[in-house]
Amino acid sequence: MNELKFKTNIDCGGCVNAVTNYLNDVKGILKWSVDTSIPEKILTVESDTATDEEIINAVKKAGFNIEKI
Template sequence: METLKFKTNIKCSGCVDTITPYLDKVAGKDTWTVDLQSPDKTLVVKTGNAITSADVINALEKAGYKASNV
């Protein structure tokens, strides 16, 4: 299982609700979390699927958010 980490501009649970369909489609349901307490609002994706960092970043951009690799 691979773990990908990203610094994001996701700020609240409403933002998480917005990105959920995008990330679920790319990474899979229940494979990712956002640490809203972290100053970097870290997104962690744990997956066995063949997804890349670019796939996750593109999904977030489609949802209106930004991310960069940690």
């Protein structure tokens, strides 16, 4: 299992709800969360097969900025 971290602009509960379906559709993601309490809004993804690119594409499709850290 891999833990992947990304800096995003997902900054509230509504934003988390907006991105949920997109991330849940990515095969290989076991668990994910966004720490909205810090300025970097870190998305942490636990994955067994999902790639950085798949996660980045899903978040961008939901309308948010994302970059690998």
